[in-house]
């Protein structure tokens with residue numbers, strides 16, 4: 292892997308060059324401190340001073356809803372028209388890890404053609420970040436990333452150190468070779484080491500993920516799940532914002548009088564009531580407590596047993612999003628026996644009002 296240097300004043304001209312070849316997507320402020328990844332038309336919109344976007348970049352590879360194919364009684368026609376050549380700039384390490392987990396899921400036993408085609412057409416340019424109080428990526432070891440990107444930019448004041456992670460990344464550098472400096476000096480290296488050290492000290496939250504599989508097993512029948520179930524609003528937001536959640540539903544949308552039918556794929560969430568409903572009216576996880584238990588079993592136990600790491604990349608989105616403070620952090624804390632002053636407090640407030 293090669294590392295080069297880019298003066299910050301050259302960033303926009305580099306991005307402009309890239310945008311000649313593909314759609315450029317980057318973080319943009321939506322409102323207050325909320326950001327989204329957006330197709331960039333005006334370069335002034337790009338805002339790299341963000342911690343997390345509302346939705347993770349999975350939406351580019353696995354859109355919330357798209358037409359998979361059109362079917363008639365005799366044939367079907369696969370539809371890839373939602374896929375285009377894109378460059379995603381400004382992705383943080385945790386989200387790159389999230390995309391790697393999605394890739395593992397969509398390619399492991401049966402390769403999903405929609406995901407694969409979208410991935411083939413996506414260039415990933417990462418960007419370094421600074422943690423806020425919700426970030427948990429040091430506990431998941433996803434605050435650093437060694438694969439899954441074409442280029443990775445680390446912000447060092449006046450310059451970027453740029454990691455070249457693929458041959459395509461090298462081709463991008465060759466679009467404007469004159470602006471990249473091969474001479475990374477000892478001073479640059481020392482500055483990078485100081486940045487790493489300070490960034491590591493800036494983390495405010497942590498979870499002991501190693502203890503979680505045993506705690507999930509030991510506390511499967513604990514009353515904490517009933518209390519969580521009572522507080523949960525079953526809104527599904529935690530699942531939608533999570534970069535590693537990949538469940539979907541496939542719907543047939545017949546139109547009266549039309550022979551062809553559109554088959555669409557849309558995001559689904561195991562935290563929603565209909566997720567486990569089956570024909571005949573049965574629902575295997577009617578209770579919110581059972582659905583939360585399933586979500587956290589997947590994140591904190593099952594995925595670790597199979598892949599040796601949690602299905603959590605520590606992005607903090609569930610922490611920032613859940614309206615009743617049920618999230619990876621409060622659940623882990625309560626499994627560890629801590630009295631969590633979060634969903635409990637909200638629940639008590641509601642009861643006494």
Ligand code: SF4
Pocket residue numbers: 427529532533534535590602603604605606607608609610619
């Ligand atoms: S469980 Fe929460 S913190 Fe972990 S990856 Fe999902 S949204 Fe992010």
Ligand code: SF4
Pocket residue numbers: 522523524525526527528529530562612613614615616617618
């Ligand atoms: S845990 Fe929170 S975000 Fe998730 S479904 Fe329940 S209320 Fe919504």
